[in-house]
Every structure is written in structure tokens, then in C-alpha cells.
Amino acid sequence: MPPQLPFLPYATQSIDDEDVEAVTAALKSAWLTTGPLVSKFEAALASTTGAKDAVVVSNGTAALHTAMHAVGIGPGDEVIVPAMTFVATANAVLYCGGRPVFADVEPDTLLISPESVASLIGPKTRAIATVDYAGQPCDYEALYDIVAGRNIPIVADACHALGGHYRSRPVGSVADITAFSFHPVKQITTGEGGAVVSNVEEYSARARVFRNHGITTDHRQREQAGSWLYEMVELGFNYRITDFQCALGISQLAKLERWVERRREIANIYSELLGDLAEVRPLAVRAGLGHAFHLYVIRVLAEPGGAGRARLFHYLRGKGIGVNVHYLPVHLHPFYQRTLGTRPGLCPVAERAYEEILSLPMFPAMKNSDVHRVVETLSEGLADS
Numbered sequence: 001m002p003p004q005l006p007f008l009p010y011a012t013q014s015i016d017d018e019d020v021e022a023v024t025a026a027l028k029s030a031w032l033t034t035g036p037l038v039s040k041f042e043a044a045l046a047s048t049t050g051a052k053d054a055v056v057v058s059n060g061t062a063a064l065h066t067a068m069h070a071v072g073i074g075p076g077d078e079v080i081v082p083a084m085t086f087v088a089t090a091n092a093v094l095y096c097g098g099r100p101v102f103a104d105v106e107p108d109t110l111l112i113s114p115e116s117v118a119s120l121i122g123p124k125t126r127a128i129a130t131v132d133y134a135g136q137p138c139d140y141e142a143l144y145d146i147v148a149g150r151n152i153p154i155v156a157d158a159c160h161a162l163g164g165h166y167r168s169r170p171v172g173s174v175a176d177i178t179a180f181s182f183h184p185v186k187q188i189t190t191g192e193g194g195a196v197v198s199n200v201e202e203y204s205a206r207a208r209v210f211r212n213h214g215i216t217t218d219h220r221q222r223e224q225a226g227s228w229l230y231e232m233v234e235l236g237f238n239y240r241i242t243d244f245q246c247a248l249g250i251s252q253l254a255k256l257e258r259w260v261e262r263r264r265e266i267a268n269i270y271s272e273l274l275g276d277l278a279e280v281r282p283l284a285v286r287a288g289l290g291h292a293f294h295l296y297v298i299r300v301l302a303e304p305g306g307a308g309r310a311r312l313f314h315y316l317r318g319k320g321i322g323v324n325v326h327y328l329p330v331h332l333h334p335f336y337q338r339t340l341g342t343r344p345g346l347c348p349v350a351e352r353a354y355e356e357i358l359s360l361p362m363f364p365a366m367k368n369s370d371v372h373r374v375v376e377t378l379s380e381g382l383a384d385s
């Protein structure tokens with residue numbers, strides 16, 4: 001029997017000794033939570049993203065909920081959300097009592113379609129959620145042209161795009177408020193973790209209160225002020241993140257630029273090798289952007305209707321290659337069909353894409369030989385039919 005090659009996941013974290021030492025030091029410090037490393041991580045994130053302020057929270061979904069709250073989403077409000085995303089983007093609207101309205105995506109990038117957004121804006125539209133799908137920033141210029149003069153903020157779900165750029169601006173300083181996730185599959189990790197960043201002081205202030213039960217001061221601020229009094233001014237949540245997670249985040253963030261650079265190298269190798277295969281097509285990459293390549297997504301064109309993709313998925317999984325599918329369009333989930341009455345046909349471009357997409361392994365610790373192995377196995381899988 002030939003030696004079994006190691007399983008290659010679609011994404012995984014990179015943790016080194018420096019990270020471990022940073023976490024260990026935090027665990028031995030006086031503060032396990034609401035301590036100085038929280039603000040230190042926030043300052044580092046603000047600096048990386050070019051935003052005025054960052055508020056770190058317990059996960060990316062909490063970040064989205066916090067962002068929707070910060071821009072004031074409430075009952076009766078509609079938020080336009082792309083159909084091609086993880087459910088959390090739309091769920092965050094529901095958490096605030098609002099209603100997600102699903103926009104279709106552009107066929108070549110799977111980013112929210114500005115034309116679709118323009119056609120869905122109505123009197124109840126209170127925000128637009130964008131998703132920098134796979135790590136590529138959306139067409140913010142077109143989107144801001146649409147909302148110009150309308151007082152409709154753009155809430156970016158940039159859980160895929162930390163380290164990316166829109167033209168010369170880092171992701172985090174493009175939308176009105178931006179949410180990140182630090183789940184292990186993302187660009188940097190804190191185990192579970194997330195953040196909202198914004199240039200709008202009112203949004204950051206509301207986010208800070210919301211993540212701490214709706215209370216205006218935290219434990220350390222009261223200790224520093226020598227005061228016991230705290231006031232709850234609105235209904236918030238405990239969305240805090242610990243200091244030892246922030247220690248990991250600070251240590252990881254220092255490596256972000258190098259890792260995003262490596263993700264781009266891997267994407268270039270994929271694109272070059274896949275150029276020879278007529279049956280698959282990578283998503284388009286727009287000019288003038290810094291793609292952060294959380295995912296490397298191809299469309300499997302062999303056999304329409306999803307049969308080719310399904311076969312290739314099982315073939316690659318059988319060969320130890322952890323391909324995945326991102327995502328089943330949100331409006332097709334049973335919950336959404338049941339509660340909002342959404343149906344197939346609502347977002348045809350996203351639905352068609354769903355039948356064809358496959359995410360190939362993409363993480364900075366991948367070797368070039370791993371990338372070659374993925375493409376060779378993929379070619380075998382296509383020839384196998």
C-alpha cells in the first residue's frame with residue numbers, strides 16, 4: 001500500500017511558541033478578563049485596520065450582533081444581506097428584531113451585487129450588510145453611490161477579509177462599521193473571538209457598552225476610579241473576550257501581513273495550475289484590491305446541476321483533501337424558508353453558484369507541494385468521470 005498522505009484541511013490555525021508564551025504570561029498575570037491586554041489588542045487592531053477604534057468581543061457572530069445594534073437596527077427595520085454568506089450575517093439582523101432582505105451576488109466574484117442592492121432599497125431599509133466573500137472586498141464605491149444622501153450605513157462582515165485592502169484603504173476603514181472573526185479558520189485566531197472596528201465614535205461607544213451588559217463602565221475602569229457604582233443604560237450582553245485570548249490575538253496579529261502574503265502566493269500557484277483545466281474556474285479577482293484569501297473558491301463547470309461538484313467533493317475527500325462548500329445560500333436554510341417564507345428562485349445567481357462551488361485548502365502553513373497535490377488530485381478526479 002502506498003503511504004497515506006496527511007489530511008489537508010480547507011483551513012487551519014498556525015500557532016507557534018511565541019503565541020504559547022504570550023498566552024502563558026497572560027494566564028500568570030493578575031487579569032484574566034477585562035484587563036490591560038484587551039485594550040492593547042484593540043489598539044493593535046485599530047492600527048492594523050486604520051480605524052479610529054476597535055471593540056473586541058467573544059466571537060464573530062457577537063461582533064455582527066454588536067455592529068447591527070451599534071447602527072441602531074431594531075424591530076421593523078430591514079437590512080439588505082447577500083444570500084451567499086454564513087448564516088450569522090443574517091442572524092445578527094434577526095437578533096436585533098430586524099428583517100434580512102436577501103440580495104443576489106455577482107456571478108464571477110460572488111460579492112453582493114450593487115444592482116441587486118439598488119433594486120431592494122425601500123422605505124424600511126436601515127442598513128446594508130456586505131460580506132467580503134473569500135477575502136475580496138466588495139464594490140464599496142458602487143455601494144456608497146447607492147446609499148449617498150440616504151442615511152443608510154454599510155455594515156461590513158469582513159470575517160473573511162482581515163488584512164485585505166480596498167484600493168489603498170485597509171479593510172476596517174472602508175465601511176461605516178466592520179466585523180471580524182478570530183475563529184481558528186480565519187486569518188488570525190484567539191480560539192473564539194471577534195471585533196468591531198469603526199471610524200464613527202458613536203458606533204464604537206455603543207458597541208463597548210453593548211458587549212458589557214449595557215453597562216457604561218467595566219470592572220477595571222471602576223477599580224481605577226475607586227468607585228463601586230455601575231449603571232446599565234440599555235439591554236446588552238456579556239460578549240467580553242478574555243485577556244489570555246487577547247494575548248494570543250496580539251501575538252497572531254504581528255504575523256498577519258506575512259500570512260496574507262503567503263495566502264496570495266498560494267492563490268497564485270492555484271490560479272496558474274488551474275488555468276490548464278477547462279472544467280473548473282476560480283472566482284474572479286478584481287483589479288486594485290488586496291484580496292485576503294480566506295478561501296480559494298473554484299466553480300466546477302463539468303456536469304451542470306451540481307453533479308460534477310458533488311463527485312469531485314467526494315473524490316477529493318476520499319483522497320484526504322478537505323475541500324468544503326461555502327455556502328448554502330442563507331435564504332434556502334429551512335429556518336429562513338419557514339420564518340421568512342424565502343424560496344428557491346429568490347437569488348438565482350447565488351443558487352446556481354451554490355451548485356458549483358468548492359473551497360480548496362488554503363492556509364499559510366500549506367507547502368507549495370500541498371498546493372500541487374490538491375491540483376493533481378483534482379485533475380485525477382475530473383478525468384475519473
Ligand SMILES: *Cc1c(COP(=O)(O)O)cnc(C)c1O
Nearest residue numbers: 059060061086088159181182183
Ligand atoms: C466565521 C464567520 C462568521 C462568524 O464568526 P464566528 O467567530 O464563528 O462567530 C460570520 N460571518 C462570516 C462570513 C464568517 O466567515
